[in-house]
Amino acid sequence: MLSRLARPAAAAAALRRGIATSAQNNAKVAVLGASGGIGQPLSLLLKNSPLVSKLSLYDIAHTPGVAADLSHIETKANVKGFLGADHLGECLKGCNVVVIPAGVPRKPGMTRDDLFNTNASIVATLTTACAKHCPEAMICIISNPVNSTIPITSEVFKKHGVYNPKKIFGVTTLDIVRANTFVAELKGLDPAQVSVPVIGGHAGKTIIPLISQCTPKVDFPQDQLIKLTGRIQEAGTEVVQAKAGAGSATLSMAYAGARFVFSLLNAINGKEGVIECAFVRSDETESPYFSTPLLLGKNGIEKNLGIGKITSFEQKMVADAMPELKASIKKGEEFAKNFK
Ligand SMILES: NC(=O)c1ccc[n+]([C@@H]2O[C@H](COP(=O)([O-])OP(=O)(O)OC[C@H]3O[C@@H](n4cnc5c(N)ncnc54)[C@H](O)[C@@H]3O)[C@@H](O)[C@H]2O)c1
Numbered sequence: 445m446l447s448r449l450a451r452p453a454a455a456a457a458a459l460r461r462g463i464a465t466s467a468q469n470n471a472k473v474a475v476l477g478a479s480g481g482i483g484q485p486l487s488l489l490l491k492n493s494p495l496v497s498k499l500s501l502y503d504i505a506h507t508p509g510v511a512a513d514l515s516h517i518e519t520k521a522n523v524k525g526f527l528g529a530d531h532l533g534e535c536l537k538g539c540n541v542v543v544i545p546a547g548v549p550r551k552p553g554m555t556r557d558d559l560f561n562t563n564a565s566i567v568a569t570l571t572t573a574c575a576k577h578c579p580e581a582m583i584c585i586i587s588n589p590v591n592s593t594i595p596i597t598s599e600v601f602k603k604h605g606v607y608n609p610k611k612i613f614g615v616t617t618l619d620i621v622r623a624n625t626f627v628a629e630l631k632g633l634d635p636a637q638v639s640v641p642v643i644g645g646h647a648g649k650t651i652i653p654l655i656s657q658c659t660p661k662v663d664f665p666q667d668q669l670i671k672l673t674g675r676i677q678e679a680g681t682e683v684v685q686a687k688a689g690a691g692s693a694t695l696s697m698a699y700a701g702a703r704f705v706f707s708l709l710n711a712i713n714g715k716e717g718v719i720e721c722a723f724v725r726s727d728e729t730e731s732p733y734f735s736t737p738l739l740l741g742k743n744g745i746e747k748n749l750g751i752g753k754i755t756s757f758e759q760k761m762v763a764d765a766m767p768e769l770k771a772s773i774k775k776g777e778e779f780a781k782n783f784k
Pocket residue numbers: 476477478479480481482483502503504505545546547548549550559563566569570585586587588589590615616617618619646691692693694697
């Protein structure tokens with residue numbers, strides 16, 4: 445079963461009892477884009493975790509306020525705010541994990557690819573700083589379009605001679621969180637007990653939920669399966685439309701981002717059997733980057749668990765996603781080549 449965010453109550457109880465949840469809970473985590481719609485609640489969840497001892501918050505606006513606010517919370521993580529490019533290096537030094545939700549979100553009618561022009565250079569700039577100041581850190585990219593920002597990050601790290609494909613992750617966890625929730629709703633299950641792998645990429649039809657591999661096993665008539673799959677693929681747009689111009693998913697994304705970071709930290713701390721899906725460098729299909737379940741370990745990806753057995757309906761989705769995936773990846777790689 446895929447790993448889940450520790451229940452806040454359990455984490456808080458562990459803190460009160462002074463119980464260490466792992467051998468070395470002393471991770472330094474940075475959030476780049478920390479003042480934004482995702483950045484703030486994500487930073488709150490990270491501050492609430494006993495796994496984090498230092499929390500570095502970077503943005504081009506408002507970080508002194510966000511950091512001062514969070515620093516009053518009675519948990520051990522030491523919070524520091526860093527404002528503007530001159531302080532980015534200091535923010536990143538010694539980081540174990542860097543999470544990047546910096547960039548503009550969608551408005552109604554936009555695709556994730558419409559964000560490329562703005563977000564590609566933001567991600568290239570921030571990951572250049574990561575390559576220089578914390579080349580060993582795990583890099584988790586939330587900024588869209590993820591199908592292009594991961595190839596950009598990889599090319600930036602290659603340029604600096606510090607590329608390790610086992611440590612660069614496109615965060616697709618929200619797709620898994622949504623799939624679990626929607627399946628649970630339809631079947632009257634507790635969402636916390638449902639686990640649906642979602643493979644492929646993170647945009648429209650490249651989001652491929654593997655309902656056939658759901659735990660517990662669930663069955664849907666074909667028309668319901670098609671509807672459910674479509675809802676998971678377009679769930680981001682559902683939020684964008686409901687927010688009517690005020691942005692895209694922030695709170696559920698913060699939850700999903702925190703879940704992914706906690707899985708990484710648990711794996712770094714030696715916990716065994718931690719599995720998450722993420723968009724990474726991959727040899728599983730003809731697409732050079734692809735999301736599949738990954739076994740995480742001390743050094744990032746320990747083993748790519750691959751696609752596994754899938755139905756012909758799911759096989760067709762994988763085939764149909766290939767042209768868009770490859771085009772988005774190429775676009776990111778071309779951009780990074782010309783980025784100075
Ligand atoms: N991976 C996913 O599943 C997923 C889900 C939802 C949103 N997103 C993406 O996350 C990104 C952020 O969304 P949001 O709702 O938090 O947006 P937002 O506009 O609320 O916040 C973005 C933050 O980034 C900051 N920023 C901009 N340029 C920066 C730079 N050069 N350096 C540092 N910080 C910078 C802004 O000041 C702002 O605080 C968007 O690209 C969105 O599409 C991804």
